[in-house]
Amino acid sequence: MSPPPPSKVQVLVLGAGPGGYVAAIRAGQLGLDTVLVEADRLGGTCLIRGCIPSKALIHAAGEFEALRRAQGANPLGLRITGEIGVDFAQTVRWKEGIVDRLSDGVAGLLRRAKVRVVRGWGVFSDARTCEVTRADGVSEVIEAEHVILAAGSEPAAVPALPFGGDVLSSTEALSLPALPKTLAVVGAGYIGLELGMAFAALGVKVTVVEALSRILPQYDPGLSAPIVRALERAGIDVHLDARATGFEAGRLAVERTQGEALQIPAEKVLVTVGRRPRTQGWGLEQMAVDLDGPFVKVDDRCHTSMRNVWAIGDLVGEPMLAHKASAQGEMVAEIIAGRRRRFDPVAIPAVCFTTPEVVSVGAWPEPGPEVITAVFPLAANGRALSQEAGDDAGFIRVAARADDHRILAFAAVGRHVSELSGEMTALLEMGAVLEDAAGLIHAHPTQSEMIGEAALRALGHAIHV
Template sequence: MTQTLKTKVLIIGAGTGGYVAGIRCGQLGLDTVLVDGGDGLGGTCLNVGCIPSKAIIHAASKFETVSKAAGEGTLGITASEPAIDLSKTVAWKDGIVRKLNNGVTALLKKAKVKVIKGWATFEDAKTCRVETADGPITITAEHVILATGSEPVELPFLPFGGDVVSSTEALSLDAVPGKLVVVGGGYIGLELGIAYRKLGAQVAIVEMAERILPLYDKALTDPVMKWLTDHGVEMHLGARAGGFGDGKLSINTKEGEPLSLDADKVLVTVGRRPRTAGWGLENMGVAMAGPFVKTDDRCATSMRNVWAVGDLTGEPMLAHKGSAQGEVVAEIIAGHDKRFDPVTIAAVCFTEPEIVSAGLGPLDVAGRDDVITAVFPLAAIGRALAIEAAEDGGFVRVLASKDDHRLLGVQAVGQHVAELSNSFAQMLEMGAVLEDVAGIIHVHPTLGEAFHEASLRALGHAIHI
């Protein structure tokens, strides 16, 4: 027998957009049902994306640090040759995920959100049927928030399965592969490829574009490329991958020559696409914008009281964007006058070294003569020298308007610069000018001093260069 529920708000998807929307709806006193049919509470980011990948990256960096201390040692520190049991590392990573899952569960319970585990299929814009372990449930809602997220793109000639893996499987391997080929030189492929290289795998990267991370300017990606080259990562740029069999991946090089690469595992990271299939989107009557659900600045779709947040709504496909949209929609449903209109959504690549970008970059202002650009190297920052973060070509860069000195964009590349991203976004969101950043007394010794010095340099009077 089918159970029937009616609710004020129905949320489909328990990722960072969906569960945050649920918590905020609950805080605002809205009767809310959240249907979790995907990766679990927290979605891709918490379960098989942002959090577990950063855990593996952290473990890999620790392993590399100990490895450097073996033999002649480093910084006066010597150690025995390290070994890794990746299954134990993965178990540790899984423990972190479980802890965060439990935290999200508790927060939703505190907000009085009813969580239903099962796959939802919409019959119309406001009604869906959820197949659960205890039988089907039909849910009708006044408001629907779509937060179904995204999924890895599968290449038809390299289907996932066996030794061809997506980022999800790459985060749960039971042993470090001897030879790993990464198809795709974007941030996901590079983050994981670099981590496995640190863990001892021989790594090759196959990228169709002429350089890695093609959405970022070359100055930002050059330090990453240098790390890859210095650490023996085999690079095939301007190349196309083919089929995989008998432990070999076929590719066509930039010159059009066929080549076979030995591979114990092939990691395919050629992008992600919105999860629009399999849950009845076609029955909802909402307008599309290419592969994405079309929304306005309130995250409203073309169907009244149907909202969409997160990766489903388009680029940038970032967890923190989805969370912010989820809060906005909850408050709108509660009667608040809200808009989703950020000045910037900062992005971070957790490569070696890390890359941060917020606002406009050089590619966005190419040809303009009304922009000031200034770069300050991390090599001139005491903190960077003291933590071995000054030798990889890292820097902080600011772009500002010549007329009023308003910040237009801030970028950085270097070790640990991800922690500067919120400061960059905050200054842009508040409409800061160069003098604002220059007038803030930055703590010494910190990497954030490079932001201060870059702003001073844009004004023509940097102190430490």
């Protein structure tokens, strides 16, 4: 019996993460016959085992920390008597409920856009032919006029610490059946510190090991300094200039740059040294597209070197952020539909959800006479103080050109400051000047007032500091 003929579609999207499913939905909305291929659950790393579940865990940890503070002397006058505890299995079930709800929501959105979802592992035999094998072994061959590659990324491993058993990636850490007593985090980037601080708030003894000389190396030292103090307050030990060399019998072996050797007790080890694009196992080598180092090379429309083959998200390079992938996916779908688009954002916001949070929007300029900068402290904001967010040495800062006051960048550290990233990004994208930000009437009391206050201070006439 001869195999069935290939299915022919206008658009095939590989990967149902925040880039792929957005591309598929937008293509469907535009009337394109679209197929989305995904072997895992809908939503990708961000929704299933990254952004969303980690933020759920961080929230649960914050709630538990608040309960612990209420056991002792509390400036709010709140008191809890008796014991408190964590049913971590229930915490994980609650987190999974959120993930299920959002994943089901993605499925509904795809159905509404008339996108056909093919569940299975897709492998390309050439640039536009993909064989998808389902879990039951049945295969389907799909030929597409356009292919959008959205395969995403995966955790990078440390050769001395292969994943498995008690050596975890963030995926396993977010689904542990119970809290460990001790946890070693290898890597002091945003993923390691977000999860490390959350586990510490839940009562786990956490130790962080970082090969570089400071934490959060993607941010400047001014932004990471309040996090250093927060780690100290949380009782988290941090070893800098230190490399993990092995793990055995509940002890992580560490070598310091100065030659000192350490043995760190750890029931579990969480490795968070970064992510790498997922380029293996789905036939990329058969597609004849050019690479840029480990990434797929694309132009400012996310078009690869192969005609009608597009790539988006983590597959095409930094910043490896879900919202970048979504923006690229929407853009590519519109280009395929005949619209003129290119990917040239003024700024892509980055947020580290530690406690306190860190926000960076735009590239912070080098100091000099051609730049104006100003800082406004959270301690001078009424809303921050009323939320106990003014005591973390947090601040918001702005940079602008000295000649025409065009805003170049924002940055902030503090509790809840992630919610300011939208307005910061909008001001940069709209080409706003300091006078624009200073002239906005912000609701009082809100933390958003600090954006205007920082702009006023840069202009030399701050009101509340």
